[in-house]
Amino acid sequence: MKMVAETLNVARSHINERRGTTPKPRGPYHKGEDAEVLPAIRAIVDARPTYGYRRVTALVNRQRRAEERPAINAKRVLRIMRRNGLTLERSTARRPGRTHDGVVIALRSNVRWCSDHQEIHARNREVVRVLFVLDACDREIIAWLAAANAGISGEMERDLMVAAVERRFGTTKMPHPVEWLSDRACPGLDPGAAPISLRTRPIPRRRLTSSNSSRRCEDHQGGTGLDHSSRS
Structure with a gap:
């Protein structure tokens, strides 16, 4: 016994105690009062199934x-809810919705336009948000709007549509429908409505200026006042 205790580096009293007792069977922990608490838990879960x-x-x-x-x-x-299957399902962070097929590029201009926005953080802690639309074929930025703070x-998204149509077609009436793609996180459009199609009916014109001094683009006498960027 002494040699075994020294080899295992344990006390001989511990070995003697383990030899004289039978090990307890291991299993899920439970208390005798769990059956008393279960009806109250089940009643609450049935009434409020979204509660954790x-x-x-x-x-x-x-x-x-x-x-x-x-x-x-x-x-x-x-523990009681897990044993009786009353817990909520774990969130997988997967959002059901329209899946993107990966087709964005167009074979000719003025068929598919893409809009997105970008935030620019200045050193004076101001945030400038730029909303722009580009052609999926020639990658030219058709129109853009900017707002500070x-x-x-x-x-603004609708004003951008009007400015893009006037810039490309010179009028508010388009000769053919144009598909407008928008990012899911774009705040200007409803994510469930993308993509949308700009039909051939005339688009109501409006001034792009507003009382908000942060709006940078203006529409003067039929001109949009928007600058083209060079093709990339």
Whole structure:
């Protein structure tokens, strides 16, 4: 016994104690009072199926305090819910919706336009947001709008559409439909509505200026006042 204890580097009293007792069978931990708590948990989960174990614990303890009974631990509630399949499904961070087929490039100009926005952080802590649209074929920026210390609204997106149509076709009436692609995170358009199609009916013209001094683009007597960028 001494040689075994020295080899294992344990005390002989520990070996004697282990030899005289039978090991306890290991299994899932549970308490005898779990069956008493389960009906209250199940009633709350049935009434509020979107609640997690922390909210369920708060409601169970509220009932128990009203009945002058001791509160229970949140880990115990989680263990009971897991054993009975009452926990919520784990979030996979996958958003259902329209899948992108990867086809963006166009074989000719004025068939598919793409819009997006970019934030520029200045040294004076001002944030300039630039909203632009380019042609998917020739990669030319057709029109753009900029706003300082202000968000991009749907009105700016619509003004950008009008400016792009006037810039490319010289009028508000297009000779053929044009597909308008927008990023899912673009604040100007509803993500569920992209892509949209600009039809051949005339687009109502409006002034691109507003009371907001951060708007940089103006429309004077039929001209958009927008600058073209060179083709990349």
